[in-house]
Amino acid sequence: MPENLFKLNAKEYILPGTRACQGCGLSLGYRYALKALRENTIVTLPACCLCVLHGIYPSTPVMIPCLNNSFASTAASAAGIVAGLQALNKTDTTVMAVAGDGGTFDMGIQALSGAAERGTDFIYLCYDNEGYMNTGTQRSSATPMGAVTTTTPILTKQQHKKDFIKIMDAHDLPYLATVSPSYPIDLYEKFVKAKKIKGTRYIHMYVPCPPGWGFATKDTIKTGKLAVETGVVVLFEIENGKFRFTGRSKTLAERGNRLPVINYLEKQGRFRKMNIEQLNQQQAWVDGKWQEYIRRAEA
Amino acid sequence: MEERKDDNISAMGTVAIGEAGKTGDWRSLRPVIDRKKCIPTVKNKPACFLCWLYCPEGVVKAGIEVEIDLEYCKGCGICAEECPPRAISMIREDKSHE
Amino acid sequence: MSNVQIITGNQAAALAAKLCSVEVVAAYPITPQSQLSEILSSYVESGELKAEYVRVEGEHSALTVCISASTVGARVFTATSANGLLYMHEQLHWAAGSRLPIVMCCVNRGVGAPWTIFNDQQDSLAQRDTGWIQLYCRNNQEIIDTVIQAYRIAESVYCPVMVCYDGFVLSHTMMPVDIPDAAGVRAFLPPYQPHTILSPDDPRNLNPVLFPGQRRDSEGVLRDGYMDMRYKLQAALEKASETIRAVNAAFAEAFGRDHGGMLWEYRTDDADLILAGMGSIASEATVAADRLREEGIKAGVVGIRSYRPFPKADVRNAFRNAKGIAIFEKSISYGYEGGLCSDLKAAFYGTAIKAPIHNYIAGLGGRDVKARELAAAAKNSLAGFEKGMVEPQTTWLNTTTG
Numbered sequence: 001m002p003e004n005l006f007k008l009n010a011k012e013y014i015l016p017g018t019r020a021c022q023g024c025g026l027s028l029g030y031r032y033a034l035k036a037l038r039e040n041t042i043v044t045l046p047a048c049c050l051c052v053l054h055g056i057y058p059s060t061p062v063m064i065p066c067l068n069n070s071f072a073s074t075a076a077s078a079a080g081i082v083a084g085l086q087a088l089n090k091t092d093t094t095v096m097a098v099a100g101d102g103g104t105f106d107m108g109i110q111a112l113s114g115a116a117e118r119g120t121d122f123i124y125l126c127y128d129n130e131g132y133m134n135t136g137t138q139r140s141s142a143t144p145m146g147a148v149t150t151t152t153p154i155l156t157k158q159q160h161k162k163d164f165i166k167i168m169d170a171h172d173l174p175y176l177a178t179v180s181p182s183y184p185i186d187l188y189e190k191f192v193k194a195k196k197i198k199g200t201r202y203i204h205m206y207v208p209c210p211p212g213w214g215f216a217t218k219d220t221i222k223t224g225k226l227a228v229e230t231g232v233v234v235l236f237e238i239e240n241g242k243f244r245f246t247g248r249s250k251t252l253a254e255r256g257n258r259l260p261v262i263n264y265l266e267k268q269g270r271f272r273k274m275n276i277e278q279l280n281q282q283q284a285w286v287d288g289k290w291q292e293y294i295r296r297a298e299a
Numbered sequence: 300m301e302e303r304k305d306d307n308i309s310a311m312g313t314v315a316i317g318e319a320g321k322t323g324d325w326r327s328l329r330p331v332i333d334r335k336k337c338i339p340t341v342k343n344k345p346a347c348f349l350c351w352l353y354c355p356e357g358v359v360k361a362g363i364e365v366e367i368d369l370e371y372c373k374g375c376g377i378c379a380e381e382c383p384p385r386a387i388s389m390i391r392e393d394k395s396h397e
Numbered sequence: 398m399s400n401v402q403i404i405t406g407n408q409a410a411a412l413a414a415k416l417c418s419v420e421v422v423a424a425y426p427i428t429p430q431s432q433l434s435e436i437l438s439s440y441v442e443s444g445e446l447k448a449e450y451v452r453v454e455g456e457h458s459a460l461t462v463c464i465s466a467s468t469v470g471a472r473v474f475t476a477t478s479a480n481g482l483l484y485m486h487e488q489l490h491w492a493a494g495s496r497l498p499i500v501m502c503c504v505n506r507g508v509g510a511p512w513t514i515f516n517d518q519q520d521s522l523a524q525r526d527t528g529w530i531q532l533y534c535r536n537n538q539e540i541i542d543t544v545i546q547a548y549r550i551a552e553s554v555y556c557p558v559m560v561c562y563d564g565f566v567l568s569h570t571m572m573p574v575d576i577p578d579a580a581g582v583r584a585f586l587p588p589y590q591p592h593t594i595l596s597p598d599d600p601r602n603l604n605p606v607l608f609p610g611q612r613r614d615s616e617g618v619l620r621d622g623y624m625d626m627r628y629k630l631q632a633a634l635e636k637a638s639e640t641i642r643a644v645n646a647a648f649a650e651a652f653g654r655d656h657g658g659m660l661w662e663y664r665t666d667d668a669d670l671i672l673a674g675m676g677s678i679a680s681e682a683t684v685a686a687d688r689l690r691e692e693g694i695k696a697g698v699v700g701i702r703s704y705r706p707f708p709k710a711d712v713r714n715a716f717r718n719a720k721g722i723a724i725f726e727k728s729i730s731y732g733y734e735g736g737l738c739s740d741l742k743a744a745f746y747g748t749a750i751k752a753p754i755h756n757y758i759a760g761l762g763g764r765d766v767k768a769r770e771l772a773a774a775a776k777n778s779l780a781g782f783e784k785g786m787v788e789p790q791t792t793w794l795n796t797t798t799g
Contacts, residue, residue: 005348012357016371017317020355022325023375027355040597044465051606055318057310058612058620060602065595067468068604069461070487076458080423080465081595083449087420087471093597111461114454184352210375218376218389221353305611305620308555308629309496311593312602315615 004185009035015061020053023217025207025224026127027053029181030098033125033205034064036191041094042085044069044077046108048100049134050127072107074099075115078122094195095122101142102132105164116171116200123194123201129209130161137212144232145282146265146274156273160285168202169238175201177237177246182208182224186235186247193237206233214269226264228252231290236297243296253294261286317371322356326374328389330367336386339363350378350387400576406567409537409574410476410502410560411436413544415446416582417500420471423451423462427481428514429564430504434476456481460488460501467497468603469596472548472589475499478564479506482520486527489557493528493630495604496592498551498558500544501529505676505727506564507762515763516564518676522704522728522736524559528630530637531704534562535680537572539656542648545577549586549644554637556630561704563677563727565763577652585651638706659708661700662715664690668697669720670779671752672771675701675737678725678760684768685775694779696772701737709744716745719752721782723775725794727760734791753782759794766794 013034020027026049034041044067045051054062069077078097085093097115099108104126112124131149132138139149141162148156168176175197179187187205194201208223210216215223227233228248235249245253252258261283265271274282334340338347340363351361358368359378367378379387404412410433414422422441424434440446449466453459456477463473477485482503492499503521507513521531532547534540540562547558562568577585595603607623614620621629642658649655663683665671670689672682679700689696699715701708716722726735733739738756745751755778760766774794781789 005352006345014357015314015316015318016356016358016368017319017322018356019319022373023377024355028353031355031357042469042595042597054602054605055312056612057312057602057605057607058305058307058614058618059315059318060312060605061314061316061318062602063314063600065597065600066602066605067465067595068602069464070491072457073461073488073491076453076461077465079451079453079458080421080462080467081469083421083423083451083462084466084469084471084473087449087466088469090469110454111458114458117454118452181355216376218380220355220375220377221381303618305618305625307621308592308633309494310604310607310621310626312605313614314600 008185008188009038011035013063015063018053018061019055020049021211023210023220025181025209025220026050026129028184028220029127029179029187029205029207032181032184032188033191036188037094037096037195040092041096042067042081043096043098044074044081045098046071046074046103047134048103049129050098052134071103073111074103074108075112075124078124079115079118079120082121096125097122098125098127100133101126101128101130102140105141105162113171116168116173116202119199121198123203125203125205127205127207129207129212131212133209133212146278147270148273149270156278165204171200172241173202174199175237175239178204178206178233178235180206180224180228180233180235182221182228183235183247190237212270215267219267223267226267229259230261230264231258231286232261232264234290234293236293243299245293245297253297258290321370322373323370326372326392328374328376329369329392330372330374330376330378330387331390332365332367333386333388334364336384337365338384339365347383349381349383353377353381400578401573402576403571404537404574405432405569405571406537406540406562407432407504407569408436409541410544411440412576413541414474415440416577416579417472417545417548417586419448419474421449421451421463421466421473422475423453423459423473424475425453425456425459425477425481427478429506429568430476430478430481430502432568433502433504456484457488460485460492463499464488464492464495464497467499468495470589470591470594473499476502476504478504479508479520482524483508486524489524489527489529492557496555496630496633498548498555498589500547500551500558500560502544503559503561504564504568505561513762516566517727517761517763518561519728519761521559521561525705525736528556528634529705530556530558530634532558532560532702533675533704534560534567535677535700537567537574538654540567541574541576542652542654542656545582545586546644546648550637550640552589553640554633555592556633556637561676566677581651585648634706638703638708641703657700657702659703659711660715661702663698665697665699665715668695670694670696670723670775671699671716671719672696672723672725672775673699673701673737673741674725675704676727678727678766681766681768682725682771685771688769688772689775694776696775704737707740707744712741712744713748713750716750716752719750721779722752722754723757723778724754725757725759725771729758753787755781755789756791757794758791764795770794
């Protein structure tokens with residue numbers, strides 16, 4: 001058992017009986033994000049899976065105040081909360097904006113880039129389930145090549161996933177990290193660290209989505225772990241420009257024993273139409289990104 | 300008794316358990332713990348608790364006797380899948396009473 | 398003691414925001430509003446105004462920042478024009494639905510395509526149904542006074558207020574303005590009391606999804622469905638008419654200037670012909686009315702100050718003796734007529750007001766419109782009315798048509 005499990009904040013901030021799907025990777029990751037940030041936190045989010053989890057009026061299962069806002073506005077909404085709190089001298093509250101890949105990679109990119117460039121003092125959490133899952137598994141710019149979605153139903157997605165982390169890295173943030181709910185302690189520690197840092201902190205959470213990706217609800221943790229084992233997802237943090245692998249990815253980087261991507265892809269229904277050429281392209285793409293990270297870590 | 304009016308002028312939800320109802324109803328498979336295999340019970344001390352760690356719903360109570368809140372457990376089966384000694388089995392819910 | 402300065406409309410608006418001690422400003426520059434963003438920046442950077450100025454990357458974010466800052470309890474201000482306002486459209490609904498007392502200046506400008514940077518009122522008229530109170534100003538004195546009034550109105554009824562004034566015609570034109578003194582404004586405008594504060598002390602989920610039907614909370618209270626909540630916004634807007642009149646009266650009492658509550662009238666007492674409009678064109682119409690009176694035509698003017706809520710009772714009173722009406726509008730509801738014309742006709746329905754109405758579309762995209770042209774148009778309408786013209790076609794003034 002993980003030794004540091006007992007160091008986790010024992011308090012739960014999400015009461016049971018939420019509207020999230022069975023086996024939801026976001027529910028799990030968000031559970032630990034809130035444990036790390038604790039009570040003095042305000043969350044803002046757009047229409048998305050998390051908005052569903054936060055519940056339908058007049059009840060909410062989440063014991064952290066939350067401001068719902070429109071799809072393109074998440075980071076600006078956080079900027080408004082920060083400005084308002086600053087104007088009223090309530091500066092000890094952590095402000096976190098949370099949006100999915102649709103609300104981040106696509107419609108929310110302008111507001112996020114603007115808030116990050118201004119150095120807004122907030123945490124931006126992107127939970128990346130690689131598609132518009134809340135509206136029924138449509139393609140987003142975060143969807144990987146070869147995936148069937150309801151808007152790429154026959155030919156599969158033809159383009160690689162947008163490297164959004166690189167875009168955020170280009171903003172020279174004080175803190176940027178990737179996390180996976182399959183590694184809750186790594187996730188928790190990164191949020192604890194992010195909470196202590198001032199300025200714009202970006203955390204990218206890969207969240208396996210059983211209905212959207214086509215795997216059994218019991219396999220959420222295993223799917224997330226396979227993503228890391230194959231290097232499709234890389235766990236790292238960049239603190240003031242200094243790149244560092246963390247957790248399982250650190251071990252993989254040291255030992256060089258990544259699994260082939262097919263081990264990850266073959267277990268998900270969304271890749272059922274992927275052809276051999278796409279598979280090879282996907283492997284090459286993952287290898288290329290992995291090499292970039294290795295170079296970055298060595299630099 | 301007179302009905303209290305909703306005097307909120309904008310929508311502001313308050314914290315409550317079971318926002319989506321008793322989500323235990325969603326379940327088709329029910330987790331059943333074999334105490335003879337469950338590590339904290341066997342060792343008689345706090346240990347393992349991976350079922351607690353990985354439960355997306357936070358419905359597992361970590362104790363010497365691990366408990367799962369079946370009123371709200373959605374039956375995803377993650378706890379059974381991740382249990383190192385395979386102490387949790389997912390058993391088909393008996394629907395005959397419905 | 399008066400403090401009269403010769404200033405532009407944008408300077409008047411900026412001074413008003415400062416006098417109201419706004420705590421968060423978020424704005425994106427756009428012609429003809431830009432000067433207003435710049436002045437407020439300098440107020441904040443110099444420390445004259447203790448506020449957070451968020452230099453956002455676009456208007457959608459500008460209003461979003463105001464929404465969120467207002468939700469945590471700050472008094473907020475923003476301003477925009479034309480396509481900037483259109484870009485905010487989604488958030489205009491969000492602000493009103495959240496019942497936030499945001500005050501925004503709309504420096505009226507025509508919208509693209511094709512581009513124009515010059516004045517008309519298509520931008521704000523296109524936002525009619527967003528749940529905002531819309532007040533129109535006829536001069537720079539009204540701009541400073543109306544912004545101050547707008548905060549008191551907004552914070553009384555928990556609805557956002559858009560203070561509209563014409564781009565360039567007012568925004569960039571210097572006029573003498575009596576600047577209210579800071580202590581007087583502080584006395585007139587009590588501190589902002591939010592109806593809900595987004596705070597960790599009382600965790601709530603604001604503006605979540607609502608079901609069509611009502612639903613009980615954990616204490617058994619039957620809470621609103623979407624439609625019940627929408628009705629509350631409508632009821633608030635309707636009730637706001639009374640507040641707008643009362644705040645105007647209180648302002649007149651405190652500062653000695655009465656700009657009309659829901660509307661203002663000029664020489665209407667004995668007027669047979671009434672010219673109507675909003676903003677600077679209505680102001681221009683007063684000069685036209687004077688000219689008409691010189692020619693022996695009993696003309697007067699009604700300036701609509703509050704377009705939403707619409708002053709139904711007030712216009713029924715103001716137009717009760719009119720024998721002919723000419724409505725001048727700087728916007729058009731494409732495929733029909735000017736929005737103000739439609740609204741006035743609807744307000745007159747079922748009353749004794751049977752006067753013929755002639756609708757003029759004028760000054761779009763800054764097309765010049767002079768007082769003598771308004772007078773000539775109104776005189777022409779009157780001649781038509783006298784010949785029995787009941788339902789004239791909408792006329793595009795100074796425009797090549799047909």
